[in-house]
Amino acid sequence: MALDLRQNKYADVPWEEKERLFEEVKSDMRFHHALYGCYECGVCVAACPSARFYDFSPRVIAQAVAREDVDLVYTLMNDSIWDCSQCFSCDRCPRHNSPGMLITIMREVAVRNGLETAREALEGYGRIIYKIMSTGTQVSPDMLQPNAFPDWGPHVHHISENLEVWRRALPPETLHTTETGWAVSDKTIIELYLIWHMTGVMDMIEEVDEGLHMILVDVMEERLEEEGYDVSF
Amino acid sequence: MIPLPVVKKASERDFRLPENPPTEDYHEALDELEKDGEIIVQRVPEPYIEVKTKYGRTKKIPIGKTWHHKSCGQCGHIPGYSTSIFWLNRQLGLDYIDPKDQTSCTAWNYYASATSNSAAQAAVAIRNFAAAYETGYYPLIHCGTSFGHYKEVRQALIHYPELRAQVRKILEKLGKPLVIPEEIVHYSEWVYAMRDRIAERQVIDMSHITATVHPACHYHKLIEEDAIYTPEIYGAQRTAIITGVLQELGVNVADYSTWFDCCGFGFRHILVSRDFSRSFAVQRKIEVMKEEANPDIVVTHDTGCVTTLDQSQFAAKAHGKKVGIPVLSDSQMAALAMGAHPYLVLQMHWHNTDNRPFLEKLGIDPDEKWREFEAAVERLKSGEQLYLTWDDVEAPVAAK
Numbered sequence: 217m218a219l220d221l222r223q224n225k226y227a228d229v230p231w232e233e234k235e236r237l238f239e240e241v242k243s244d245m246r247f248h249h250a251l252y253g254c255y256e257c258g259v260c261v262a263a264c265p266s267a268r269f270y271d272f273s274p275r276v277i278a279q280a281v282a283r284e285d286v287d288l289v290y291t292l293m294n295d296s297i298w299d300c301s302q303c304f305s306c307d308r309c310p311r312h313n314s315p316g317m318l319i320t321i322m323r324e325v326a327v328r329n330g331l332e333t334a335r336e337a338l339e340g341y342g343r344i345i346y347k348i349m350s351t352g353t354q355v356s357p358d359m360l361q362p363n364a365f366p367d368w369g370p371h372v373h374h375i376s377e378n379l380e381v382w383r384r385a386l387p388p389e390t391l392h393t394t395e396t397g398w399a400v401s402d403k404t405i406i407e408l409y410l411i412w413h414m415t416g417v418m419d420m421i422e423e424v425d426e427g428l429h430m431i432l433v434d435v436m437e438e439r440l441e442e443e444g445y446d447v448s449f
Numbered sequence: 450m451i452p453l454p455v456v457k458k459a460s461e462r463d464f465r466l467p468e469n470p471p472t473e474d475y476h477e478a479l480d481e482l483e484k485d486g487e488i489i490v491q492r493v494p495e496p497y498i499e500v501k502t503k504y505g506r507t508k509k510i511p512i513g514k515t516w517h518h519k520s521c522g523q524c525g526h527i528p529g530y531s532t533s534i535f536w537l538n539r540q541l542g543l544d545y546i547d548p549k550d551q552t553s554c555t556a557w558n559y560y561a562s563a564t565s566n567s568a569a570q571a572a573v574a575i576r577n578f579a580a581a582y583e584t585g586y587y588p589l590i591h592c593g594t595s596f597g598h599y600k601e602v603r604q605a606l607i608h609y610p611e612l613r614a615q616v617r618k619i620l621e622k623l624g625k626p627l628v629i630p631e632e633i634v635h636y637s638e639w640v641y642a643m644r645d646r647i648a649e650r651q652v653i654d655m656s657h658i659t660a661t662v663h664p665a666c667h668y669h670k671l672i673e674e675d676a677i678y679t680p681e682i683y684g685a686q687r688t689a690i691i692t693g694v695l696q697e698l699g700v701n702v703a704d705y706s707t708w709f710d711c712c713g714f715g716f717r718h719i720l721v722s723r724d725f726s727r728s729f730a731v732q733r734k735i736e737v738m739k740e741e742a743n744p745d746i747v748v749t750h751d752t753g754c755v756t757t758l759d760q761s762q763f764a765a766k767a768h769g770k771k772v773g774i775p776v777l778s779d780s781q782m783a784a785l786a787m788g789a790h791p792y793l794v795l796q797m798h799w800h801n802t803d804n805r806p807f808l809e810k811l812g813i814d815p816d817e818k819w820r821e822f823e824a825a826v827e828r829l830k831s832g833e834q835l836y837l838t839w840d841d842v843e844a845p846v847a848a849k
Contacts, residue, residue, distance in 0.1 A: 249608070265711045268733065301713070303715075345562060354521040354558055384829050385837045386796070387536075387838055387839045387841065389838075398551075399549050410622060414618075416569075417565050
């Protein structure tokens, strides 16, 4: 879908709300290291993979933020930032801007504030969040199922059929797992849960996926309780 | 054609380092923080190999005593990638740890979904660094994104005292120190630094092989400072990683015009919006390589790049696209050159694009090797063995 920068698609959202979110973006400690001004040279766009396949421009992001165009920043925060590939090719900016980092910050604000577009962007992604937060590894062998990767062809079917024995055929003993990328010790998982607890990450999850939040809380609280931690998320 | 004497080919350009590097020297910043008692700097163990980074600074690459910070994408879906790294270490007689006290860096999720924040990301990174420090072994980062992200974390911790305070408090609760390694080292830097020793043990001739190289974005673009460059390779206008190793192995490295482009991985895209990843990988990378260089193999050095460039080719065949180039990591290529088994070590059956013609071109019979793999698997199925171990796969390789 074409990104409409002329119309104010979000006219019904109070300007004060848009400004509040923009101020949240600007208050991130990394903000001033991500934006120093913009020549409009377009080097970032030339290097950007998403700009080739979407109506997306890292230059527009940098410009809108630099001009403090509150309406446009809100539009981009809803309709553009999730197209970014986060490759940071745009870091070759001659002004040392990082549009990719600006987008990281904008995405965080979108998630933290539960924007509907952030929820939509993350639809279907919940199982990945569950995996990384609950097990400490993001990609597991048992994710290789034909229905999840139909475009990768029959070899995915072949792997999933032989998964258990092929994992046992791996010489490093940490790799015999099927539900996690490698064997992670219990102590390590507990430490990871404590990090999630102490940094407010679970509150972010709740904003974009209440169901996932409930499942994760159940898993983590039970495990922490077993280890003697009285922690509630 | 209009002669333009001032425009030289990359290979003819003079290499000049900038008088004043445009980036800060993180070594100095880390030393200052250590002097102030704010952090512990884990030093690269001796012996190490010195290499030069983008702006001419020296970086130390450990040889042994390494703590392997594994990659979830490699271990999960292309396990021969990590297995080859371990195999190389073992063949070279080096001491290492493959830890269970390690989590993913969680950066793939962060770049995909933003369901995290600076404090959590930094705490996860430092928890892993502290786990390595406690063992006395030095972290070697397998994943390009972990490498790039940890450089971001290092930069943030250097510049934002409030983040340091927050992370220190978290680490105290975990009973761990705030440790930052002297160098953040990617495994491909280790392969590069060890390339002469690898070449000494090469048993498979690769001089008739043409390869194209894809350098990973999060290696050389995300915090560009500490990626390896040398005037001998593309006049130091591109990172020396991968290319230096392949040249040492006698491989013909062919150039192509879209070398700077990313692979199309996209983090969230490869999982939930794969039409973009497929289109980009095929149209901007594989087809261009095929057209301009017609390589036997694509070699890269990151999890997402191997996955995207390899897996995207299947669906593209249905559209009559010019695809069909197998994809391997530099660690797999190095192991193959040293005589590693293509299935027991490289685990090439987890890869998608047909790699049998490539093996045949190297004089390796894929049918015979597959039969050997199946025989080993049969021992597992019959209960004769529970797991394959290094003893089952580690054929000794003679040095030259």
